[in-house]
Amino acid sequence: MSILVNRETRLLVQGITGREGEFHSRAMIEYGTRIVAGVTPGKGGQSAIDGRVPVFDTVAEAVAQTGANATCIFVPAAFAPDAMLEAADGGLPLVSCITEGVPALDMLRVYHVLRAKGVRLIGPNCPGVTSVDEAKVGIIPGNIHSRGPVGLVSRSGTLTYEVVQAMTDAGVGQTTCVGIGGDPIVGTSFVEILDMFNQDPETEAIVMIGEIGGDEEEKAAAFCAREVRKPMVAFIAGRTAPPGRRMGHAGAIISGGAGTAESKRAALEAAGIRVADSPSHIPRLLHEARVA
Amino acid sequence: MKLQEYRSKEILARHGVPIVAGRTATTPEEAREAASEIGGPVIVKAQVLVGGRGKAGGVKLAATPEEAEQRAREIIGLDIKGVTVKTLLVAPAAEIAKEYYLAFVLDRATRAVTIIASAEGGVEIEETARTNPEAILRMPLHPLIGLQEHQVRRVAFFLGLPPELRKDFAVLMRGLNDAFFGSDADLAEINPMVVTAEGTLLALDAKIVLDESALPRHPDLEAMRDLNEEEPSEVAAREAGISFIKLEGSIGCMVNGAGLAMTTMDLVKLAGGEPANFLDIGGGAKADRVAAAFRIILDDPNVKAILINIFGGITRGDEVAHGIVEARQSLTRDVPMVVRIVGTNADEAREILAKANLITADSLDDAAAKAVEAARAGAVA
Numbered sequence: 001m002s003i004l005v006n007r008e009t010r011l012l013v014q015g016i017t018g019r020e021g022e023f024h025s026r027a028m029i030e031y032g033t034r035i036v037a038g039v040t041p042g043k044g045g046q047s048a049i050d051g052r053v054p055v056f057d058t059v060a061e062a063v064a065q066t067g068a069n070a071t072c073i074f075v076p077a078a079f080a081p082d083a084m085l086e087a088a089d090g091g092l093p094l095v096s097c098i099t100e101g102v103p104a105l106d107m108l109r110v111y112h113v114l115r116a117k118g119v120r121l122i123g124p125n126c127p128g129v130t131s132v133d134e135a136k137v138g139i140i141p142g143n144i145h146s147r148g149p150v151g152l153v154s155r156s157g158t159l160t161y162e163v164v165q166a167m168t169d170a171g172v173g174q175t176t177c178v179g180i181g182g183d184p185i186v187g188t189s190f191v192e193i194l195d196m197f198n199q200d201p202e203t204e205a206i207v208m209i210g211e212i213g214g215d216e217e218e219k220a221a222a223f224c225a226r227e228v229r230k231p232m233v234a235f236i237a238g239r240t241a242p243p244g245r246r247m248g249h250a251g252a253i254i255s256g257g258a259g260t261a262e263s264k265r266a267a268l269e270a271a272g273i274r275v276a277d278s279p280s281h282i283p284r285l286l287h288e289a290r291v292a
Numbered sequence: 293m294k295l296q297e298y299r300s301k302e303i304l305a306r307h308g309v310p311i312v313a314g315r316t317a318t319t320p321e322e323a324r325e326a327a328s329e330i331g332g333p334v335i336v337k338a339q340v341l342v343g344g345r346g347k348a349g350g351v352k353l354a355a356t357p358e359e360a361e362q363r364a365r366e367i368i369g370l371d372i373k374g375v376t377v378k379t380l381l382v383a384p385a386a387e388i389a390k391e392y393y394l395a396f397v398l399d400r401a402t403r404a405v406t407i408i409a410s411a412e413g414g415v416e417i418e419e420t421a422r423t424n425p426e427a428i429l430r431m432p433l434h435p436l437i438g439l440q441e442h443q444v445r446r447v448a449f450f451l452g453l454p455p456e457l458r459k460d461f462a463v464l465m466r467g468l469n470d471a472f473f474g475s476d477a478d479l480a481e482i483n484p485m486v487v488t489a490e491g492t493l494l495a496l497d498a499k500i501v502l503d504e505s506a507l508p509r510h511p512d513l514e515a516m517r518d519l520n521e522e523e524p525s526e527v528a529a530r531e532a533g534i535s536f537i538k539l540e541g542s543i544g545c546m547v548n549g550a551g552l553a554m555t556t557m558d559l560v561k562l563a564g565g566e567p568a569n570f571l572d573i574g575g576g577a578k579a580d581r582v583a584a585a586f587r588i589i590l591d592d593p594n595v596k597a598i599l600i601n602i603f604g605g606i607t608r609g610d611e612v613a614h615g616i617v618e619a620r621q622s623l624t625r626d627v628p629m630v631v632r633i634v635g636t637n638a639d640e641a642r643e644i645l646a647k648a649n650l651i652t653a654d655s656l657d658d659a660a661a662k663a664v665e666a667a668r669a670g671a672v673a
Contacts (some may be wrong), residue, residue, distance in 0.1 A: 023606070077505065103476055103506035104398055111403055112435040141605040141635065156551025158603040162656065165603075165634065182550060184400040211551055214400050237554040240539075240561045241570070248535045248550025248572040250505055251400070256418055261558075278559055278657055 002131035002176040003151070003196040003203070004094065004122070005070065009135045010036045012068035012092065014075055014083050016048045016055060020098070021074035024139050025049050028072075031136040037062040059090030070094040072128060072137050077101035080124060084110045088119045095187070096137050097124035104250070107185045114187060121187025125249065127157045127179040140164070140177060148173015150286065151197035153190060154209035155182050155216075155251070159237060163209055163279045170283030175203045182249030184213065190220040198228045205231040205290055207282060208273075210264055212238035213252045217264040225271035231289035234268045235276045236261045293502045294341040298381045299516045300498035303475055304482070309467035310460070310494040314383030323364030326382035327357040333385040336363040341521050342373040350377060353385055378520050386496060391484035392451050393417055394465065396433075396472040398479070398503075404432035405472070407439075409447045413484035439469045453487075460493045475513055476506030525591050532584040534573060541566025542667045544589035544598040544627075546582070548573050548607050556601045559656055565664035568595045575606045582615030583622065590625055597628045597667035599659055604635030613641035617648045628666035632659035 011028070015021035016038025026049055029035055037056055038048045044057030056062035059071070071092050075083040080099040087095045095114065102110075102124045114121045122129055128138010132145040144161055146168040154160040160179055167174060178193050180186050190208060197203045206228070210217040217236065224232060239261040241247050243254040254260050265275045274285040295303070301311045315326040316339070327334045338350030345351055350372050354360035360382060370377045391413030399406040409429045412420045420427055429450045433439055444465050448458045464485070472480040479501040486496045507514045519527055529536030535550065539557075543565045547553035550572045557567035569592065573585050589595055602612050612633060620629070632653045633641040645652050651666065653659035 078509070101505045101508075103509070104478065104503045105405075105473065105476055105506070108398070108403065108405070108435055139605065144635075154551070156549065158547075158549030158605065159551030159555055161603050161605060161635065162552055162555070184398075185403055209551070211554060235555075237551045237558060240557045240567055241554055242537070242539065245537050246504065247537065247554050247570055250503075252550060252554065277562060279555065280655060280657055 002134055003193070003200050004120070004129045004176060004178065005131050005135040005137050007134050009137065010034055010067055010069045011135070011137060012037045012039060012059065012062050012066070012071040013053070014039045014059065014071055014073045014087065016040060016053060016074070017043050017046070018074055022048065024074065025053065027139070027142065028136050031142040032133070033135045033137065036066040037068050059086045059092065063090050063092065068092065070137060071096065073097040073099060075099060077103070081106040081110050084121065085113060088114050088117050092119065094120045094122070096122040096126070096128050098126060098128060098138055099123070100125040102183065104183070104185060107183065111185055111187060122178065123181040123187060125183045126181030126186070127160060129176065129178045131176040132174050138179065140179065144168055145177070146173040149175060149202065149204035150207060151175050151200065151203040151205070152177040152207045152209070153193040153197070154179050155211050155249070156209055156237065157182070159209060159279070163207065163235065163282055166280050167207070167283055172283050172286060175200065182211075182251050184251035190216045191223045194220055194223060194228060198230060203230065205286055207286065208232065208234040210234060210236045211249065211252050212241050212247065212254050212261050213249070213259045215259065218267040221267040221271040221273065224273060231286065231292070232273045233276060233282050233285040233289055234273050235279055235282060236264045293504055293507065293517060295500045295502065295516055296339045296341065296379070296518055297337065297498055298339055300500040301495070303500055304467065304471050304495055304498050307467040307471040307474060309464050309471060309482070310492070311498065312383045312386055312494055312496060314381045317364060317380045317382050318368070318378060320361040320364040320368065323380055323382050324357045324361035327354060327360035330382065330384050334360055334382050335385045336360055336367060337381045337383065338367050338370065338372060338377040339379040339381055340372050340375045340377055341518065342375050345372050348372040375521055386486060386494070387489035388484075388486045388496070389489050390487045392486070393420070393483045394447070394468065394485045395479065395481035395483070396468060396477070399432070402432055404435060407431045407433065407443065407447060409451060411451050413486070417483065438473075439466070457487065457491070457493050464493060464495070471500070475500065476503045476510060477501060478503050525588050529588050532581070532588070534571065534581070534585055534588065536588055537570040538592065539567050539569050540594070541568045542594050542596040543663050544568045544592070544595040545601070546571050546573055546585050546589065546598065547601045548575060548577060548603060552601065552603060556599060556656065556660070559660040560599065560663060563657070563660040563664045565660070565667060568592055577607055577615065578611050579615035579618045582612060583619035586619045586623060590623060590627065595627060596670040597630065597663050599663035600629060600631045601656060601659060602633045602635070604633065604637060607635070608637045609633040609635060609641035610637040610644060613644040616650070617644060620648070628670055630659050630663040630666060632656060
């Protein structure tokens with residue numbers, strides 16, 4: 001069934017009438033995602049995407065009128081925390097926030113509120129989630145995928161596309177690709193997604209793409225050693241990153257000597273997970289892991 | 293964004309934290325004047341964002357204004373870990389009876405703002421964590437309720453503060469809390485917090501690191517950015533809206549996406565070269581942005597070749613290719629460029645680049661190898 005999103009997903013797009021929201025909603029519809037509503041305060045009653053999607057003023061109204069069960073947020077950083085909170089209040093169980101630049105202390109509060117409400121948040125600062133041939137929620141280009149048995153989870157955007165393309169080109173298809181986001185505090189961790197993949201009957205192997213900063217890859221390694229028997233391959237970006245600098249992503253920083261690519265690699269290898277030197281090596285390592 | 297000590301103290305003072313009021317000086321004469329105004333012995337401190345200024349001779353006592361002038365002469369222009377000292381803080385010297393460590397930090401691992409307190413003040417907290425972890429109290433704040441009075445008390449008792457100072461401590465700690473949240477900090481650290489010989493509690497040193505993502509809502513704090521301690525190319529990049537970090541190597545990189553940009557640097561190294569920079573050109577890049585990126589990369593004389601890696605999603609490969617060809621015409625210096633564009637309109641991109649006689653590659657590994665080779669060839673020639 002893949003994880004998080006599928007053919008049953010009824011998507012709401014917050015910020016659908018903005019430039020990003022509009023562009024990506026078109027792409028999502030083209031992929032086959034069912035976008036049932038849009039929300040832009042003040043534009044309720046209008047329709048978006050050539051008349052195909054009704055626009056509402058509030059999430060609550062949109063959900064009541066359309067039965068939306070997931071949202072994708074394309075709203076500027078200053079308003080994104082509020083949009084995430086509105087989504088949770090509106091009763092949506094799944095929220096994906098694409099926005100980059102959300103202040104960390106705002107995100108801290110949003111994280112705890114959504115967690116307490118049992119709302120699954122993906123992101124922010126992420127490309128979203130695509131279940132191949134089922135639904136695309138976010139901005140991952142649809143044409144790089146092929147359907148297959150490998151789940152992918154990543155902190156990155158275009159690096160995710162690079163890996164997916166390498167897999168597709170090698171004939172290794174994907175179930176679901178999840179971008180958890182590049183910020184220091186994101187709604188869902190590697191461990192939680194790995195747990196979902198571990199329990200998904202359609203996912204037979206898992207690829208994890210990490211980067212410097214924080215300890216989520218190390219936590220994932222410990223989790224996988226205990227719980228995950230499916231073959232796994234990882235790639236960690238940032239071996240050449242200098243310490244103490246934010247490498248683009250707010251969460252990609254080696255702090256006080258911790259969060260290096262080496263330490264993540266070591267933790268993953270100690271857990272029996274092969275770590276690729278280059279994205280292009282991932283298909284081969286997956287094959288090795290699967291026959292092992 | 294790191295803030296200088298004197299700026300951090302300004303922010304703390306605004307929120308009610310007792311600090312030692314000092315004056316900044318950029319010349320020895322100003323230091324003498326500051327010391328005169330203050331009266332009595334002063335401490336002259338280099339204002340630099342790098343650590344280890346004490347060991348480097350950047351913090352000195354001066355008993356008189358003349359001595360302050362002399363100490364200032366010694367410290368201004370001093371090189372501390374690659375930074376040239378330009379500004380000093382001249383502050384009344386305090387007679388220290390006891391030193392403590394107190395900080396608020398955003399701990400991503402636990403997803404909580406955490407109070408860190410220790411009676412081992414005046415030393416690196418990482419050092420204490422290694423040698424005497426029992427001496428550190430770590431206490432997370434409730435993410436929604438924030439700092440509670442019982443937490444303030446717990447810290448006061450943990451630090452062993454005398455009863456007569458508990459009220460002052462509550463004011464100080466509440467002020468540090470307010471400064472942290474009010475300025476959207478990642479870290480607000482007082483090391484040391486001291487009790488003076490006279491029995492006064494105050495912050496002797498302060499370090500605030502601000503969350504870059506929150507700066508748009510703090511224009512007054514953005515104005516505290518110390519451009520003297522930033523690479524000119526990085527300053528220019530920020531102004532152009534390009535994410536850029538200067539490194540030491542000879543292979544310039546231009547990539548769309550931070551994770552992919554880090555990977556590109558990693559693959560350059562794997563291919564035997566050294567990246568000259570990290571550069572994320574962002575999504576939807578067009579000619580003017582590409583040109584700005586080239587200028588920033590080529591400002592570095594070490595750059596012998598440029599590797600461009602674009603995975604087009606929203607970003608259209610043909611637009612980037614046009615941008616590269618256009619920008620190349622206006623460059624002051626010609627370096628070999630290896631271009632790898634995949635994704636949206638990659639075929640059109642390849643045609644455009646081939647016509648312009650640029651080296652292209654299909655795979656990222658291949659592009660990295662070609663760039664390293666081009667830089668080597670250039671270095672020989």
